[in-house]
Amino acid sequence: MKKVVSIIVIILIFFVIYFLQANLFNMFNIEGIKPNLFIVLMLVIGLFTGKKVRNTTRNNIRNNIRFINRKDNRNIKHNVCYYSNISRYI
Numbered sequence: 550m551k552k553v554v555s556i557i558v559i560i561l562i563f564f565v566i567y568f569l570q571a572n573l574f575n576m577f578n579i580e581g582i583k584p585n586l587f588i589v590l591m592l593v594i595g596l597f598t599g600k601k602v603r604n605t606t607r608n609n610i611r612n613n614i615r616f617i618n619r620k621d622n623r624n625i626k627h628n629v630c631y632y633s634n635i636s637r638y639i
Contacts, residue, residue: 559594562590563590566586566587566590569586570585570586570587574586591606591610594606
């Protein structure tokens with residue numbers, strides 16, 4: 550039950566951050582720089598959670614960046630490893 554509540558809270562926080570980022574921070578700039586709330590969320594999760602969750606979050610972010618920057622996104626071996634890592638914690 551505790552895990553379900555925490556997942557629901559994280560999803561709600563994600564949607565709140567998405568709407569703030571899309572609506573409010575398009576107009577709000579600090580010296581022409583828009584704050585990126587998704588990066589702030591990942592930092593908070595990384596700082597205030599245990600070592601296992603922190604390492605998993607770090608690995609998932611690194612895999613996402615590699616997947617996005619890769620020219621050939623059809624690497625099946627990478628996709629299988631990535632989705633199997635996520636399924637362990639959801």
